Amino acid sequence: KNEVEQSPQNLTAQEGEFITINCSYSVGISALHWLQQHPGGGIVSLFMLSSGKKKHGRLIATINIQEKHSSLHITASHPRDSAVYICAVGFGNEKLTFGTGTRLTIIP
Amino acid sequence: DSGVTQTPKHLITATGQRVTLRCSPRSGDLSVYWYQQSLDQGLQFLIQYYNGEERAKGNILERFSAQQFPDLHSELNLSSLELGDSALYFCASSARLAGVGEQFFGPGTRLTVL
Numbered sequence: 001k002n003e004v005e006q007s008p009q010n011l012t013a014q015e016g017e018f019i020t021i022n023c024s025y026s027v028g029i030s031a032l033h034w035l036q037q038h039p040g041g042g043i044v045s046l047f048m049l050s051s052g053k054k055k056h057g058r059l060i061a062t063i064n065i066q067e068k069h070s071s072l073h074i075t076a077s078h079p080r081d082s083a084v085y086i087c088a089v090g091f092g093n094e095k096l097t098f099g100t101g102t103r104l105t106i107i108p
Numbered sequence: 109d110s111g112v113t114q115t116p117k118h119l120i121t122a123t124g125q126r127v128t129l130r131c132s133p134r135s136g137d138l139s140v141y142w143y144q145q146s147l148d149q150g151l152q153f154l155i156q157y158y159n160g161e162e163r164a165k166g167n168i169l170e171r172f173s174a175q176q177f178p179d180l181h182s183e184l185n186l187s188s189l190e191l192g193d194s195a196l197y198f199c200a201s202s203a204r205l206a207g208v209g210e211q212f213f214g215p216g217t218r219l220t221v222l
Contacts, residue, residue, distance in 0.1 A: 033211070041196055043213040044110070086151065095164045096141075096211070098151040 003027065006087050006099035014107055019074040021102045023087030026068065033096065034061050034072050035086040043086075046072070077106045111135065112201050112214035120220045126187040129217045133180055133201030139163070140182040141202070141211060142174055146195035157182055189221045 005024045013019055023032070034046040047054050047061040049070065054061050058077075063070040074081055087099040111134035121127055133140050142154040144167075153166035157176035168174075171189075176182040186193060196218050200211040 031209075035213075041218065042215050043198060043200075045210055045212060048210045088151070095153050095156065095166055096143075097153070100150050 003091075003097050004087055004089055004099040006085075006102050008102060009100065010103045010105075012105045012107065013077055015078060017077050017106075019077050019081070019104065019106075021072045021085050021087075021104070023070045023072070023099055024068060025070075025089050027091060028065075029068075029089040029091055031090045032063055032070050033088040033090075034070075035088060037084040037086060037101070039083070046085075074104075079106045079108050082106050110212040110214065112199060112212050114197075114199055114214035114217050116217060117215065118218045118220075120222065121189060122222055123189055123191060125189050125221075126185065127189065127219065129184040129186070129197050129199075129219075131182045131184070131199030131201075131214055133182070133199075134212055137201035137203050137212070138180065139202040139209075140176055140180070141200045142168075142182070142184050143198045143200065144195050145198065145216075146192075151198075154184070186219070191221050194219055194221045 003026045007022045031050045033048050036044045036046050049063040058075045060073040082105050084101045084103050086101045088096040113132045115130045138159045141156045145151045154168040155174050156164040160176050171187050174184045196216045198216045200213045202209045202211045
């Protein structure tokens, strides 16, 4: 069983919609990462969180340490946001364990 | 552009062969991580080096080995290749040894074993 669970696995939405992707993990972590992988395969680090909330442009990431849960939100979604979003956690070191990813498709 | 470079971008080879993947970290980053992304297993951590020394090991097969050189570039060697080794191989770099630290990913090497 994967120690990192993401939901949903696939998400299709209309341009402009508010998007939420969830990530749950099973044990205490040192940090949680949100990554974006475009169809070409490249991976971009979006956020690294150990507590609270971070915002970058239209992207917001939150983490609740007590509930072992994180969410990635996209406001005013755009077709260029279409990608796979991956949650990854570090358990006391930087050996990351990855979720299976959420494939997001934004339709114009 | 993350500042991490990987070569080659694509590699096609036959079963039983040996290949070497190369990674140059961001300037100043001492930690290098190798990851494998296959269709059936997703992203998996293989191995971490920090300033030339192995620091953490993940699901790395015995047929695979890695090293980090004095100039901090790293190489991942894959030998006795099997069809199942076909995957995207990423390296990432970080300024930190451990603890909270953002990792910057290279563009990946797509390995196809025929």
